[in-house]
Amino acid sequence: MRTQVGIIGGGPAGLLLSQLLHLKGIESVILERRTRAYVMGRIRAGVLEWGTVEVLRDAGVGERMDREGQAHDGTGIVWAGKNRLFIDTYKYAGKRLMAYGQTQITEDLYAARDAMGGVIIDEAAKVTPHDITSDTPYITYQTQGETHRLDCDYIAGCDGYHGVSRPSIPASSLRTFEKVYPFGWLGILSETPPLPEIVYANHERGFALASMRSPMLSRYYIQCPLDTNLDDWPDERFWEELKARFPVDLADQIVTGPSIEKSIAPLRSFVAEPMRYGRLFLAGDAAHIVPPTGAKGLNLAVSDVYYLSRAFIDFYVNKSTRYLDSYSAMALRRVWGAARFSWWLSMLLHRFPDQTEFDRRTQEADLDYLASSEAAQRSVCEQYAGLPFE
Numbered sequence: 223m224r225t226q227v228g229i230i231g232g233g234p235a236g237l238l239l240s241q242l243l244h245l246k247g248i249e250s251v252i253l254e255r256r257t258r259a260y261v262m263g264r265i266r267a268g269v270l271e272w273g274t275v276e277v278l279r280d281a282g283v284g285e286r287m288d289r290e291g292q293a294h295d296g297t298g299i300v301w302a303g304k305n306r307l308f309i310d311t312y313k314y315a316g317k318r319l320m321a322y323g324q325t326q327i328t329e330d331l332y333a334a335r336d337a338m339g340g341v342i343i344d345e346a347a348k349v350t351p352h353d354i355t356s357d358t359p360y361i362t363y364q365t366q367g368e369t370h371r372l373d374c375d376y377i378a379g380c381d382g383y384h385g386v387s388r389p390s391i392p393a394s395s396l397r398t399f400e401k402v403y404p405f406g407w408l409g410i411l412s413e414t415p416p417l418p419e420i421v422y423a424n425h426e427r428g429f430a431l432a433s434m435r436s437p438m439l440s441r442y443y444i445q446c447p448l449d450t451n452l453d454d455w456p457d458e459r460f461w462e463e464l465k466a467r468f469p470v471d472l473a474d475q476i477v478t479g480p481s482i483e484k485s486i487a488p489l490r491s492f493v494a495e496p497m498r499y500g501r502l503f504l505a506g507d508a509a510h511i512v513p514p515t516g517a518k519g520l521n522l523a524v525s526d527v528y529y530l531s532r533a534f535i536d537f538y539v540n541k542s543t544r545y546l547d548s549y550s551a552m553a554l555r556r557v558w559g560a561a562r563f564s565w566w567l568s569m570l571l572h573r574f575p576d577q578t579e580f581d582r583r584t585q586e587a588d589l590d591y592l593a594s595s596e597a598a599q600r601s602v603c604e605q606y607a608g609l610p611f612e
């Protein structure tokens with residue numbers, strides 16, 4: 223088989239890239255390791271920057287998002303059991319946020335790719351890129367035990383943190399940066415009406431977050447130790463702990479019910495540089511991971527794909543490699559902006575096991591300063607709402 227862009231990974235990054243290329247007449251094939259049911263069943267992020275909303279609309283997959291997603295002017299922060307602040311991104315950055323699940327975006331993208339005859343090979347095993355520094359790269363993979371070869375002009379590595387693309391770059395040509403946080407988030411999804419706004423809580427018992435997916439689907443998280451066992455957290459215990467971390471009036475508004483999903487995710491920051499090696503280009507989680515605080519993971523995957531699709535379009539339509547050549551540097555500027563912001567917000571909102579009294583006081587001073595300074599809020603809003611695309 224032959225195509226123009228071989229895409230490894232059928233998560234949001236790979237699907238969106240294939241869709242944006244198709245709209246400009248550029249061919250691609252997606253090779254996805256898992257079954258479609260598995261990919262669509264994953265519960266992941268849910269807060270979109272307005273730049274992401276616009277890219278999804280331009281990709282022709284905005285219809286359900288505009289109908290079912292919930293636009294917000296910003297996000298709440300509460301601390302010390304009583305203090306509160308609204309990070310008003312609409313007022314200070316002129317941009318709203320959209321609560322709409324990655325699960326739904328993935329469904330919308332699959333539906334759009336299918337409707338347009340997009341080629342997605344599910345359950346592709348042993349996917350391996352070859353000759354990536356030559357002008358004729360190719361990918362081999364297996365389906366039902368048989369080996370196939372996909373020849374292409376370029377390879378897009380959209381296969382997430384555990385994929386094959388990043389490891390196929392020689393270690394001597396790749397630099398990685400990592401920070402591991404000493405806790406995780408225990409999250410649940412429940413078919414109950416959410417609080418009207420997304421609210422982050424810094425509490426002495428640990429961080430908590432109230433979020434949403436739809437008017438009848440809530441997403442809540444609590445900070446937990448890394449060795450937490452899910453079996454120790456029946457729903458009743460989760461709700462009790464969650465409520466204990468919010469001010470009483472907000473806790474009283476939380477509607478509890480049975481959870482339909484419960485999982486633990488460790489927090490980590492990771493960036494790999496560069497995001498290009500020969501004819502292989504990395505996008506999304508394949509190149510970087512941010513802690514979930516600030517909801518930047520999916521938004522970064524979308525901005526990478528926006529830059530990468532523009533680069534391929536410029537190459538195929540205008541015969542220029544200008545954007546392909548600047549892709550890594552341009553994408554990394556935005557990646558580091560979001561990595562810094564996610565790290566900063568994580569430091570601001572969590573309780574660290576080794577925190578001294580001094581650390582606690584400076585954290586509280588940071589929150590008080592944010593609450594009292596319009597300049598500080600404007601800066602946070604600019605980053606929370608999403609830095610502009612170059």
Ligand code: APR
Pocket residue numbers: 230231232233234235236253254255256261266267324346349380381382383384385386505506507508518519520521523
């Ligand atoms: N071969 C083929 N496909 C693979 C391989 C492989 N060796 N390894 C992984 N994949 C597939 C995964 O099964 C997954 O469907 O690549 C896809 C990667 O998707 P994601 O992990 O969702 O990554 P990405 O598309 O970059 O999405 C961005 O933003 O909110 C965050 O982490 C969240 O998934 C989200 C991400």
Ligand code: PHB
Pocket residue numbers: 266267268269420431433434441514515516517
């Ligand atoms: C979520 O809804 O899953 C969510 C919201 C805000 C965050 C992180 C996750 O900062």
